[in-house]
Amino acid sequence: MTIFSLTEAELRQRRSLKWRTYDADVLPLWVAEMDVAMVPQVRAELDAALDRGDTGYPWGSEYADAYRASARTRWGLELDPAQVRRGGDVMNSVLCVLEAVTDPGDGIVITAPVYPPFWQVTSGYRRRTVPVGLTADGRLDLEALEQAFTDDRVTAFLLCSPHNPTGTVHTAEELAAVAALCRGHNVALVVDEIHAWLVDPGTTFVPTLAVPGAEDAVVVVSAGKAWNLAGFKAGLYLAGEGAGGVLNRLPPLANQSTGHLGAIAHAAALRHGQQWVDQVCVEVAANKELLADLLHALVPSACYQPAPGTYLAWVDCTRLPLSDPVRHFLEVGRVAFSPGRNFSPAHRQWVRINLATSPAIITRAVERMAASLRNRPAD
Ligand SMILES: Cc1ncc(COP(=O)(O)O)c(C=O)c1O
Numbered sequence: 100m101t102i103f104s105l106t107e108a109e110l111r112q113r114r115s116l117k118w119r120t121y122d123a124d125v126l127p128l129w130v131a132e133m134d135v136a137m138v139p140q141v142r143a144e145l146d147a148a149l150d151r152g153d154t155g156y157p158w159g160s161e162y163a164d165a166y167r168a169s170a171r172t173r174w175g176l177e178l179d180p181a182q183v184r185r186g187g188d189v190m191n192s193v194l195c196v197l198e199a200v201t202d203p204g205d206g207i208v209i210t211a212p213v214y215p216p217f218w219q220v221t222s223g224y225r226r227r228t229v230p231v232g233l234t235a236d237g238r239l240d241l242e243a244l245e246q247a248f249t250d251d252r253v254t255a256f257l258l259c260s261p262h263n264p265t266g267t268v269h270t271a272e273e274l275a276a277v278a279a280l281c282r283g284h285n286v287a288l289v290v291d292e293i294h295a296w297l298v299d300p301g302t303t304f305v306p307t308l309a310v311p312g313a314e315d316a317v318v319v320v321s322a323g324k325a326w327n328l329a330g331f332k333a334g335l336y337l338a339g340e341g342a343g344g345v346l347n348r349l350p351p352l353a354n355q356s357t358g359h360l361g362a363i364a365h366a367a368a369l370r371h372g373q374q375w376v377d378q379v380c381v382e383v384a385a386n387k388e389l390l391a392d393l394l395h396a397l398v399p400s401a402c403y404q405p406a407p408g409t410y411l412a413w414v415d416c417t418r419l420p421l422s423d424p425v426r427h428f429l430e431v432g433r434v435a436f437s438p439g440r441n442f443s444p445a446h447r448q449w450v451r452i453n454l455a456t457s458p459a460i461i462t463r464a465v466e467r468m469a470a471s472l473r474n475r476p477a478d
Contacts, residue, residue, distance in 0.1 A: 261408025
């Protein structure tokens, strides 16, 4: 079974953001949608729900239970049913948690470069964004974090685990150190683990709530990234054993925005899609190697160091003779990537490439990058 086998012609039928934003001659490798067909069992459960006309409100804990079973089998994480609640999509759930644990005007630390909505969910909601850089090799900078936490107007740390866009998978030691720092400085630890299942074979994802000392953390997850279900919005809040009070302080509508079909789809993915996502990870790891080889051969000035988390590649184009790499690749190469500046103002020369697609499309994309550099108009 090859999962990334859909052709460009098939994908161009889609009406989603990834495939509709740009002109039809642009190859889109930007927003984090996967070029996959739906997991058959998810489809079967959705079909059955539609056959029943079962399009009302969600009921029960099927999705939460499916997550708990997946976390137990995959990572040995035991969660009590009371620690898991349904939410809307992941970013709206993160917002609800941040509203519960911070006050307007508070500082919230994020580790830049990071997923652009992390900037929006902080400064867009009357909080102050406090960006802290990662180390040169993309790891959490514990000293810089501690420094930021000493400001007593900083009351929360929003962590991305695994990290989008660098693909860094945080270790148990790093997470324990972060949890200890947060506890020591009275900073609420809020973790987005939407990419949890997406790590290369041989790499172990460590859930924050499995780390001793992280009992005060609140985590938000969904099956949305790993099984490509962003169209079925449904997230979950996970409270550490010491953070149960946060779930009770969430804004009144925090648990109301899960779609019934979303909960059905995400639960089915978690219950029946474990082997499927393992195969995704195998193919993504091969795609990372393919990208590294192609860049080395065709665009050698681009620097790319594959990292084990996510299906996203974070590529440094600083050494290319381009003032705006993403604009150049779009306008001249007709290939769309995500601009580094959206992840941090310091990363204007970087691009994020979505590798959740076929080797053929990745090859075509890098060929277009190379051709665009040969045909480069004066910048
Ligand atoms: C780290 C991270 N969090 C959240 C999301 C979006 O999740 P949702 O659509 O459930 O808000 C993404 C999507 O790419 C992501 O990378």
